[in-house]
Amino acid sequence: MPAFAQYDVRDGVAVITIDNPPVNAIGPGVLEAIEESVERGVADPGVRALVLIGAGATFVAGADINIFRALTTREQALEGTAMMHARFRRIEDASKPAIAAIHGHALGGGLELAMACHYRIAANDARVGQPEVLLGLIPGAGGTQRLPRLCGPVMALDMCTGGQPVAAPKALASGILDRIVDGNRQNLIDAALAFARERAAGGEIRRTRDRADKLADIDAARRACDERRAALEPIAQNPAPYAAINAIEAACMLPFDAGSALERELFADCVLSDASRALVHLFFAEREAAKVAGVSRDTPTLDIGRAAVLGAGRLGGGIARTYVDAGIPVLLKDVSQAALAREMQTIRRSYQSSVLNGTLTPEAVERRMALITPTTALDEFDTVDIVTEALVEDLKVKTSVFADLGCATRAGCLLASTTATFDVDELARASGRPASVIGHHYFRPAYTMPLIEIVRGRGTGPEVVATSLKLVKRLGKVGVVVGHCVDLVANRMLASYVREAYLLLDEGASARQIDRALTRFGMPAGPFAMEDVADIDVARIRQQVRQHGVKRRAATRGAVTEDEIVGRITTALASEGAHVLKEGCASRPGDIDIICCYGFGFPRARGGPMYYAHNQRLTTDD
Numbered sequence: 001m002p003a004f005a006q007y008d009v010r011d012g013v014a015v016i017t018i019d020n021p022p023v024n025a026i027g028p029g030v031l032e033a034i035e036e037s038v039e040r041g042v043a044d045p046g047v048r049a050l051v052l053i054g055a056g057a058t059f060v061a062g063a064d065i066n067i068f069r070a071l072t073t074r075e076q077a078l079e080g081t082a083m084m085h086a087r088f089r090r091i092e093d094a095s096k097p098a099i100a101a102i103h104g105h106a107l108g109g110g111l112e113l114a115m116a117c118h119y120r121i122a123a124n125d126a127r128v129g130q131p132e133v134l135l136g137l138i139p140g141a142g143g144t145q146r147l148p149r150l151c152g153p154v155m156a157l158d159m160c161t162g163g164q165p166v167a168a169p170k171a172l173a174s175g176i177l178d179r180i181v182d183g184n185r186q187n188l189i190d191a192a193l194a195f196a197r198e199r200a201a202g203g204e205i206r207r208t209r210d211r212a213d214k215l216a217d218i219d220a221a222r223r224a225c226d227e228r229r230a231a232l233e234p235i236a237q238n239p240a241p242y243a244a245i246n247a248i249e250a251a252c253m254l255p256f257d258a259g260s261a262l263e264r265e266l267f268a269d270c271v272l273s274d275a276s277r278a279l280v281h282l283f284f285a286e287r288e289a290a291k292v293a294g295v296s297r298d299t300p301t302l303d304i305g306r307a308a309v310l311g312a313g314r315l316g317g318g319i320a321r322t323y324v325d326a327g328i329p330v331l332l333k334d335v336s337q338a339a340l341a342r343e344m345q346t347i348r349r350s351y352q353s354s355v356l357n358g359t360l361t362p363e364a365v366e367r368r369m370a371l372i373t374p375t376t377a378l379d380e381f382d383t384v385d386i387v388t389e390a391l392v393e394d395l396k397v398k399t400s401v402f403a404d405l406g407c408a409t410r411a412g413c414l415l416a417s418t419t420a421t422f423d424v425d426e427l428a429r430a431s432g433r434p435a436s437v438i439g440h441h442y443f444r445p446a447y448t449m450p451l452i453e454i455v456r457g458r459g460t461g462p463e464v465v466a467t468s469l470k471l472v473k474r475l476g477k478v479g480v481v482v483g484h485c486v487d488l489v490a491n492r493m494l495a496s497y498v499r500e501a502y503l504l505l506d507e508g509a510s511a512r513q514i515d516r517a518l519t520r521f522g523m524p525a526g527p528f529a530m531e532d533v534a535d536i537d538v539a540r541i542r543q544q545v546r547q548h549g550v551k552r553r554a555a556t557r558g559a560v561t562e563d564e565i566v567g568r569i570t571t572a573l574a575s576e577g578a579h580v581l582k583e584g585c586a587s588r589p590g591d592i593d594i595i596c597c598y599g600f601g602f603p604r605a606r607g608g609p610m611y612y613a614h615n616q617r618l619t620t621d622d
């Protein structure tokens with residue numbers, strides 16, 4: 001049995017190091033090991049306090065998500081959470097102060113473990129959160145009961161229904177953390193040891209479950225819960241946000257044990273839901289997408305210190321903003337001074353809304369604007385690590401530009417094209433440096449759309465693919481490596497979606513009916529209301545449908561039900577996906593699911609079209 005927790009006594013304080021790489025997830029045996037170490041520390045007369053810390057780069061990223069895939073019955077779910085509740089309770093009952101020392105992330109069950117400790121100290125760049133809702137779950141190990149007791153119900157609602165992690169300074173200000181420290185993991189350990197000795201000297205033990213001050217205003221808590229429920233109404237496929245609100249409401253109204261019992265019931269409902277299964281599928285699909293044939297984990301990557309973007313149109317400007325948002329300085333080049341001036345204005349305006357909604361200060365906007373250098377020349381291109389071409393879709397223009405880039409940039413500089421139309425191999429040949437050339441297909445607006453299709457040419461070097469994957473993550477986006485096919489995967493899938501909608505129209509469904517059926521299914525907009533998204537040329541698809549004639553599948557025009565509409569469209573998507581896989585443009589069905597969810601808003605709670613179709617087939621076969 002691996003040693004999931006190491007025990008070490010330093011000058012009267014037991015340091016318990018949780019060790020389950022890569023992210024110290026709470027899998028089988030981990031909590032047992034932690035609890036045994038806590039008991040050992042409590043029993044040891046030479047120990048006055050305990051510090052729990054994660055090995056490696058993080059505290060604890062939560063329960064092992066693989067466990068949820070294996071659950072098939074409600075009883076199993078209830079048993080699993082009962083075990084976690086009981087173990088956390090015993091840690092909380094420890095008679096010596098227990099301090100969680102957090103670096104990296106304390107997420108889900110990781111934060112729940114930290115809240116079962118008596119105090120929490122964190123590195124100032126650490127993040128804490130309850131992201132379970134993103135997996136269709138609620139916190140199942142006391143998080144909905146302890147979190148509002150520390151930070152109040154309003155912030156707990158934000159965290160449990162939104163799922164976004166909170167930075168350490170904010171967590172300190174709201175009461176989740178007791179102290180934050182500068183520096184690395186060693187500094188954190190030193191500070192945690194000192195903090196532990198202080199608490200031991202004062203004989204203080206503060207149990208979260210006994211705290212009540214933040215829950216005193218019941219009416220305000222009830223109002224906050226009602227407001228959240230009202231705001232959630234339109235998104236019905238994922239039941240987890242509703243369950244989270246109910247559980248937090250219970251934390252405000254009921255004693256800790258009764259609230260905990262309700263949390264476990266609600267967790268069991270969620271973990272067996274279709275939405276949770278779908279979201280867990282996407283979680284792992286996203287991690288799988290980072291594993292690319294022929295590109296091993298240890299492939300060397302280039303550090304991108306400076307970038308250039310060619311073309312000061314909407315796309316080029318959006319890409320430049322994406323880079324500076326990630327702190328990477330960028331040269332924005334265009335032949336037209338006027339276009340550059342216009343786009344710089346557009347970028348500045350796009351930042352104004354962030355100032356207005358309070359997410360950026362005017363000073364931060366100035367700092368970011370200063371990272372963009374507009375230019376009409378290639379002079380400084382030998383100083384950049386990547387050039388992204390975002391010019392008009394004209395092969396002649398692009399090949400000539402790639403020939404210039406081959407000379408103007410230094411060896412090793414990545415040459416990326418945003419084209420969805422042309423084969424990157426042609427651009428690679430023109431550059432004279434095929435190993436450096438790759439496609440980075442963005443969606444508009446580039447700085448908000450989460451997906452980048454990474455197009456691997458025949459000659460693209462593995463280190464260029466690996467660098468692209470790392471860069472995309474740094475840009476805060478999701479990258480999926482695809483092979484060349486006309487329009488690439490996202491637009492091709494979206495085209496099949498629109499095409500099937502037109503076929504349905506010709507068979508008697510109305511545009512309104514089709515749009516309504518698909519928005520009810522969870523698409524952000526129906527195919528007739530979404531004509532101008534994700535670069536797709538809907539007019540061209542309409543023309544194609546007309547040119548080839550409508551091959552009616554029904555003999556006659558007639559009534560089409562909403563279920564049929566959803567069935568037909570999702571089947572069309574899955575069938576197009578099967579072609580994409582057969583042609584080798586995508587490697588895995590999961591890659592297509594990610595592309596459709598992040599590229600054009602296929603509802604995540606349905607898992608993507610390939611997952612959805614597979615599951616529908618299984619259900620029908622049953």
Ligand code: 3HC
Pocket residue numbers: 022023025061062063064065066084105107108109110112131132135137138139140141143284287288
């Ligand atoms: N369980 C199992 N595996 C996990 C995991 C988890 N909770 N979190 C991450 N991993 C695995 C990933 O699958 C990946 O494995 P691989 O290398 O074999 O593909 C590896 O850890 C590294 O993950 P990332 O590539 O995502 O690494 P990053 O450094 O980019 O991100 C992270 C790290 C921020 C921790 C991110 O992995 C993350 O957000 N993880 C999920 C956190 C989460 O959702 N926690 C809640 C779980 S549910 C829960 O706790 C229920 C409880 O209330 C009972």
